[in-house]
Amino acid sequence: MRTGIIVFPGTWSDRDCAHAVGEILGQPTRYVDYREERLDDLDLVILPGGFSYGDYLRCGAIARFAPVMEAVTDFANRGGLVLGICNGFQILQEARLLPGALLRNASCEFRCEWVNLRVEQSESAFSLDSRPGQVLRIPISHGEGNFFADRETLEAIERNGQVVFRYCAQDGRVTAESNPNGSLSNIAGIANARGNVVGMMPHPERACEDLLGGTDGLMVFRSAIHALARVAA
Amino acid sequence: MIYQAEVFVTLKSAVNDPAGLTIKGGLHALGFDSVTEVRSGKYLVVTLDAEGEDQARSRVEEMTRQLLANEVIEDYRIELQPVAALSPSPSGGGRGGGLNA
Numbered sequence: 001m002r003t004g005i006i007v008f009p010g011t012w013s014d015r016d017c018a019h020a021v022g023e024i025l026g027q028p029t030r031y032v033d034y035r036e037e038r039l040d041d042l043d044l045v046i047l048p049g050g051f052s053y054g055d056y057l058r059c060g061a062i063a064r065f066a067p068v069m070e071a072v073t074d075f076a077n078r079g080g081l082v083l084g085i086c087n088g089f090q091i092l093q094e095a096r097l098l099p100g101a102l103l104r105n106a107s108c109e110f111r112c113e114w115v116n117l118r119v120e121q122s123e124s125a126f127s128l129d130s131r132p133g134q135v136l137r138i139p140i141s142h143g144e145g146n147f148f149a150d151r152e153t154l155e156a157i158e159r160n161g162q163v164v165f166r167y168c169a170q171d172g173r174v175t176a177e178s179n180p181n182g183s184l185s186n187i188a189g190i191a192n193a194r195g196n197v198v199g200m201m202p203h204p205e206r207a208c209e210d211l212l213g214g215t216d217g218l219m220v221f222r223s224a225i226h227a228l229a230r231v232a233a
Numbered sequence: 234m235i236y237q238a239e240v241f242v243t244l245k246s247a248v249n250d251p252a253g254l255t256i257k258g259g260l261h262a263l264g265f266d267s268v269t270e271v272r273s274g275k276y277l278v279v280t281l282d283a284e285g286e287d288q289a290r291s292r293v294e295e296m297t298r299q300l301l302a303n304e305v306i307e308d309y310r311i312e313l314q315p316v317a318a319l320s321p322s323p324s325g326g327g328r329g330g331g332l333n334a
Contacts, residue, residue, distance in 0.1 A: 057275075058303055065300070094303065101305045103244075108251045148248060148306060182249065 001225050004032040004042040006072070006088075008063045012050035013085060013205060020205040021046070021221055034066040044081040044224050045072055047088025049141070049203060059102065059144050060090035069095055079231075081125045081224050082197040086142055089189075089199030098192055098199045099157060100149035106182025110143040114213065115180055117188050117202060118168040121161045124191040125227035126198040126220045135172045136165070136216040138202040140180055140188075145201035147183035147190075154184060164198055165189035196227075235282055235316040236289040242302045242309045243274035277301055280316065289313055 003021045007014045014031060021044075022029035032039065039045060053062035063069070069091075076082045076097050084092040092098045105111060114137055119130040130136070149157060157163060165188040169178045174186045181201070189200030204217030244250050250272055257271040279296070283289035293311050302309040 057301070061300060061303065093305075101303060103248065103306065104251050106249065106251050108255050146249075146251070150247065150305075182251070 001027045001043050001228055002041060003027050003029045003044045003046065004039060005029065005046045005048060006032045006034060006068055007048075008034045008050070008052035008066055008091075010051045010053055010055075011048055011087070013048035013087075013203065014050075016203070016205045017046050017048045017085070020208040020217070024208050025218070025221055025225070027221075027225070032068060034063070034068050036068050037071050039068075039071045039075045039080070042075070042080070043228050044083065045075055047072070047082070047084040047091050048205070049086030049088060052087055052091065055087075055144075058090075058094070059087060060092075060094040063087075063091045064094035073097065076192075076197050079194070079196050081227060083126055083220070083224070084197075084199040085203055085205065086140075086145070086201055089201060090144070092197065092199045097197050098190060099153050099162075100147055100190070102144050102201070103146040103148050103182075104144050105142070105146050105180070110141075111145075111180045112139070112141040113180065114139045115188075115202060116168050116170050116172075116178060117165040118172050118174060120163045120166055121191075123161065124164050124195040124198050124223075126191075126200075126223050127164050128223040128226050128230075129219045130223070133172060135168060135170065136207075136219065137214050138204055138207045138217050139213075140202045141206075142181070142201055145181045145183065147181075147185075147187040147201075149184065157187075157190060158185070160193055162191050162193065163187055163189075164191050165200055165202070234285065234289075235280060236286070237314055237316050238279045238281065238289065238293040239312045240277040240279060240293065240297055240301055240309060241274060241312075242277070242297075242307050243272055244306055245308055248306050274307075286313065286315070 204220040207217030
């Protein structure tokens with residue numbers, strides 16, 4: 001799986017992503033500068049976490065107009081696999097590749113902690129290797145991850161099965177107490193209608209080694225490998 | 234002609250504003266019990282060159298829709314003035330004719 005990891009000014013999780021996909025999973029991986037305009041050599045594009053352009057104006061608002069984003073949009077529209085993590089999720093929403101927006105956490109606090117996620121669907125390119133109802137333990141690290149969409153959009157996302165992950169208790173129950181940021185319907189990650197673009201606030205790249213506290217994040221990247229194999233078959 | 238646009242960006246009424254709620258809590262703690270709501274937002278001042286007021290306004294509308302506001306969550310209001318009207322008067326007052334007289 002030829003993987004490109006986009007580096008904007010202010011991106012901070014690029015090396016963690018390269019370590020997870022390149023070192024742990026052994027996939028060919030390269031960094032993509034935000035000024036690049038071609039992604040033809042890639043199967044998977046990751047927009048990692050961080051504070052692109054200092055989060056000025058709104059998280060992801062300036063990065064969305066970086067030169068590489070036109071290529072990302074074409075890549076996604078052609079069916080290429082795109083994963084936005086944390087700030088990457090915010091950028092994909094600003095670019096209208098995913099619906100909704102991410103507001104300031106309801107607590108107004110930056111939350112950096114391990115959370116439980118319930119898998120809602122195993123159809124997207126980044127959840128193929130899971131089963132619905134499975135609970136994953138993956139860390140979050142953000143100040144603005146409070147998922148919002150207007151009622152009509154939220155209903156459409158739910159109806160189309162585009163919710164991939166929800167914050168939940170250890171036993172999988174979706175409760176107000178397990179919601180770390182005020183997200184509507186405890187939404188932690190969503191897919192586009194086609195399932196090739198996914199955005200999630202939790203950081204799967206930080207949950208790929210026992211040494212770091214868990215390996216549940218591997219599922220996300222392994223799913224992408226299998227999604228590609230499925231297309232090739 | 235140089236124009237100055239003031240762009241007020243606020244969260245839509247249906248969108249929760251945790252910062253506004255926190256500020257309201259602070260005002261209550263100070264004894265301002267009469268405060269029933271605080272909404273926070275952004276205030277941007279854009280100075281631009283345009284051929285006339287209509288062109289300036291449509292440019293600012295366009296840049297606000299594209300970048301300055303996110304219409305998924307935010308509303309905006311634009312106030313536009315030619316910059317000449319904002320220059321300090323020769324007598325040395327601050328901004329705006331007459332305001333400091």
